[in-house]
Amino acid sequence: MASGAGDALLNSFILLCFAVIGTIPYLVPVVVLAIAVVMNAVFALLIGTGFSKRWSDPSLTGMQIFAGCVTTLLAILLAPQIVYMFLLNLFVLLSFGSLYFSRQAFFLTWLLLSACLGICLWAVRDHLGIQVTNTAEWVLLWLVVVLSLGRFVNINTKVSRLRASLSEKNKALAAQATRDDLTGLWNRRKFMQSLQDEIEQANRTGHRFTVAIIDVDHFKKINDTFGHLTGDAVLKEISQILSDTCRSVDSIGRYGGEEFTLLMPDTKTAQAIVALERMRRMVEQHNWSHMAAGMRVTISIGTVEWQPAYPLPLLLGKADAALYRAKAGGRNQLRVA
Numbered sequence: 258m259a260s261g262a263g264d265a266l267l268n269s270f271i272l273l274c275f276a277v278i279g280t281i282p283y284l285v286p287v288v289v290l291a292i293a294v295v296m297n298a299v300f301a302l303l304i305g306t307g308f309s310k311r312w313s314d315p316s317l318t319g320m321q322i323f324a325g326c327v328t329t330l331l332a333i334l335l336a337p338q339i340v341y342m343f344l345l346n347l348f349v350l351l352s353f354g355s356l357y358f359s360r361q362a363f364f365l366t367w368l369l370l371s372a373c374l375g376i377c378l379w380a381v382r383d384h385l386g387i388q389v390t391n392t393a394e395w396v397l398l399w400l401v402v403v404l405s406l407g408r409f410v411n412i413n414t415k416v417s418r419l420r421a422s423l424s425e426k427n428k429a430l431a432a433q434a435t436r437d438d439l440t441g442l443w444n445r446r447k448f449m450q451s452l453q454d455e456i457e458q459a460n461r462t463g464h465r466f467t468v469a470i471i472d473v474d475h476f477k478k479i480n481d482t483f484g485h486l487t488g489d490a491v492l493k494e495i496s497q498i499l500s501d502t503c504r505s506v507d508s509i510g511r512y513g514g515e516e517f518t519l520l521m522p523d524t525k526t527a528q529a530i531v532a533l534e535r536m537r538r539m540v541e542q543h544n545w546s547h548m549a550a551g552m553r554v555t556i557s558i559g560t561v562e563w564q565p566a567y568p569l570p571l572l573l574g575k576a577d578a579a580l581y582r583a584k585a586g587g588r589n590q591l592r593v594a
């Protein structure tokens with residue numbers, strides 16, 4: 258915005274210099290400055306009041322480029338003696354456009370501008386400050402400018418491709434930042450974030466929710482007996498069983514090595530016990546023999562229902578203490594805090 262206003266002032270000043278030395282009438286800088294002042298005031302108002310936030314282009318960059326092109330074409334009509342200055346202006350404006358517009362929008366802008374420029378140059382062909390002695394020369398002049406401007410289509414295509422690949426990579430990075438590599442479940446950070454959000458919401462609404470920590474029993478022995486790769490496969494299969502067994506509104510995370518966490522919104526202890534017991538049974542009864550003959554896998558679970566004003570560490574501490582009791586009680590069982 259500020260650079261657009263600065264450009265308009267600079268252009269008006271140069272036009273004033275041309276007027277002073279007698280190349281163009283004084284009317285030209287006055288008209289160009291007046292248009293620039295009105296347009297910049299409108300843009301400043303739309304941006305400053307936040308009105309432009311309703312549109313897909315809140316900075317109004319596209320509109321400013323469009324306004325700049327219209328003013329420049331008008332200036333060509335008013336001062337054809339110094340047409341080269343305005344042609345250079347169009348180069349600058351389109352260079353911004355090539356970085357900013359989508360491929361289609363930029364291509365259309367170039368086509369429209371080429372047509373309008375042709376009309377303006379034709380209208381003032383007898384006064385152009387470039388030697389044009391016949392129609393053929395005029396056509397060549399127009400073609401040179403239009404094709405040069407068209408090179409920005411190429412630049413814009415490259416920038417659009419870069420932008421698209423950057424946005425793909427950003428999406429992939431965002432997914433990596435929230436997911437656990439091995440199981441595809443939420444990672445610890447994302448789970449803790451969801452839990453904190455749930456606590457804040459529960460503090461406002463008073464809705465209860467339940468959290469569980471699920472730990473694979475004697476997992477070290479599974480690793481030692483069947484190897485780490487089989488251990489990894491067990492973790493993946495358990496995460497699949499847990500995902501398949503819980504509701505779509507529940508969140509499951511991998512809390513640590515062989516520990517998982519489950520957040521069950523709008524769930525009281527009695528309902529949680531039913532769901533968690535089902536998960537425990539599913540793991541216990543799952544057929545693990547396709548991984549290794551005679552392999553048996555069980556899980557222990559500690560669970561706690563959120564109470565008003567429970568902060569996150571206290572909530573997880575209680576679930577962990579319940580898990581500890583489940584382990585101490587012989588494993589493959591559920592304990593409630």
Ligand SMILES: Nc1nc2c(ncn2[C@@H]2O[C@H](COP(=O)(O)OP(=O)(O)OP(=O)(O)O)[C@@H](O)[C@H]2O)c(=O)[nH]1
Binds near residue numbers: 439
């Ligand atoms: N294969 C595999 N093993 C892991 C992974 N993360 C942690 N572990 C292993 O999990 C084992 C956990 O062992 P412990 O903490 O002693 O627990 P446990 O053997 O399950 O015993 P209890 O929890 O008391 O039943 C350790 O040997 C870790 O090396 C992983 O991503 N893949």
